[in-house]
Amino acid sequence: xxxxxxxxxxxxxxxxxxxxxxxxxxxxxxxxxxxxxxxxxxxxxxxxxxxxxxxxxxxxxxxxxxxxxxxxxxxxxxxxxxxxxxxxxxxxxxxxxxxxxxxxxxxxxxxxxxxxxxxxxxxxxxxxxxxxxxxxxxxxxxxxxxxxxxxxxxxxxxxxxxxxxxxxxxxxxxxxxxxxxxxxxxxxxxxxxxxxxxxxxxxxxxxxxxxxxxxxxxxxxxxxxxxxxxxxxxxxxxxxxxxxxxxxxxxxxxxxxxxxxxxxxxxxxxxxxxxxxxxxxxxxxxxxxxxxxxxxxxxxxxxxxxxxxxxxxxxxxxxxxxxxxxxxxxxxxxxxxxxxxxxxxxxxxxxxxxxxxxxxxxxxxxxxxxxxxxxxxxxxx
Numbered sequence: 001x002x003x004x005x006x007x008x009x010x011x012x013x014x015x016x017x018x019x020x021x022x023x024x025x026x027x028x029x030x031x032x033x034x035x036x037x038x039x040x041x042x043x044x045x046x047x048x049x050x051x052x053x054x055x056x057x058x059x060x061x062x063x064x065x066x067x068x069x070x071x072x073x074x075x076x077x078x079x080x081x082x083x084x085x086x087x088x089x090x091x092x093x094x095x096x097x098x099x100x101x102x103x104x105x106x107x108x109x110x111x112x113x114x115x116x117x118x119x120x121x122x123x124x125x126x127x128x129x130x131x132x133x134x135x136x137x138x139x140x141x142x143x144x145x146x147x148x149x150x151x152x153x154x155x156x157x158x159x160x161x162x163x164x165x166x167x168x169x170x171x172x173x174x175x176x177x178x179x180x181x182x183x184x185x186x187x188x189x190x191x192x193x194x195x196x197x198x199x200x201x202x203x204x205x206x207x208x209x210x211x212x213x214x215x216x217x218x219x220x221x222x223x224x225x226x227x228x229x230x231x232x233x234x235x236x237x238x239x240x241x242x243x244x245x246x247x248x249x250x251x252x253x254x255x256x257x258x259x260x261x262x263x264x265x266x267x268x269x270x271x272x273x274x275x276x277x278x279x280x281x282x283x284x285x286x287x288x289x290x291x292x293x294x295x296x297x298x299x300x301x302x303x304x305x306x307x308x309x310x311x312x313x314x315x316x317x318x319x320x321x322x323x324x325x326x327x328x329x330x331x332x333x334x335x336x337x338x339x340x341x342x343x344x345x346x347x348x349x350x351x352x353x354x355x356x357x358x359x360x361x362x363x364x365x366x367x368x369x370x371x372x373x374x375x376x377x378x379x380x381x
Contacts, residue, residue, distance in 0.1 A: 044070065
């Protein structure tokens with residue numbers, strides 16, 4: 001359904017379709033538009049609870065008259081809906097939404113949805129939420145990526161509410177999506193890796209997660225959810241439930257990974273489960289990252305940059321791209337046909353790549369003259 005800014009000039013120039021009919025929806029008034037048939041007839045329409053109602057024909061009815069009548073009908077329809085559908089408070093609707101989505105999404109995704117939706121403290125019922133409520137709440141979120149993610153999650157939730165008629169329309173329908181930040185290309189150099197490695201030793205379980213991400217290149221959520229029965233003598237098997245691509249992942253490990261795991265005391269089989277939330281993966285990312293940043297002063301970086309750094313260093317160590325992709329559990333770089341027909345698991349090559357990385361990291365921290373100290377601060381530049 002095309003969306004246009006309806007004006008008299010636009011209406012005059014709308015062409016008849018070759019067959020059937022085409023509907024053009026007004027960008028300034030949701031659910032109001034004009035239907036053009038193959039014989040050129042133009043009829044104003046309004047969409048009320050998914051039912052189309054004719055308002056009048058153009059040019060017998062002017063655009064101004066049609067828009068005014070559409071507003072009256074939409075308001076009447078909203079009032080009727082408000083009187084027939086029980087109002088539901090925002091927190092209660094969030095709980096219903098999460099309960100349903102738990103059957104469809106990964107546990108880590110649900111935790112993200114829960115965190116994002118509960119950060120919005122709308123005191124109204126869902127049907128009373130207006131665009132300015134949402135816009136003001138989004139303006140208070142710092143960090144462009146966080147704002148973009150919150151926008152998408154909230155819009156999906158309010159769309160679900162609209163489908164269930166908890167609200168007459170999605171108040172975010174015409175809100176402009178925040179500008180998506182440019183793709184990150186931050187790669188940490190060797191000195192920065194050493195600084196982060198040494199500083200992480202002051203940060204308990206979070207620090208161990210950081211070192212394991214440096215060593216293996218795995219996603220932080222995989223490491224944060226690590227369980228004792230996933231770890232074997234020379235590899236870790238991540239189950240599909242924790243993987244982004246929903247496929248089991250075999251990941252080789254080296255001696256430094258084993259040594260790091262020995263420093264962690266598992267709680268009820270979880271290596272990084274909080275003592276106050278046994279059986280759940282580590283989630284205190286923000287406050288611990290701030291502590292790490294206070295210890296090591298670098299140009300802005302994120303934990304996900306360690307994964308990109310692993311891949312970059314793998315190339316420096318002459319690891320073939322297709323092997324790196326398999327270590328990182330990416331789709332094969334050879335393309336679709338290879339993904340379908342090449343069933344070789346490359347486990348020997350993956351183990352060799354991980355050993356190269358293990359030796360590389362070991363050489364970096366062994367060469368560092370301050371490696372025996374308890375605190376490390378590296379000032380970039």
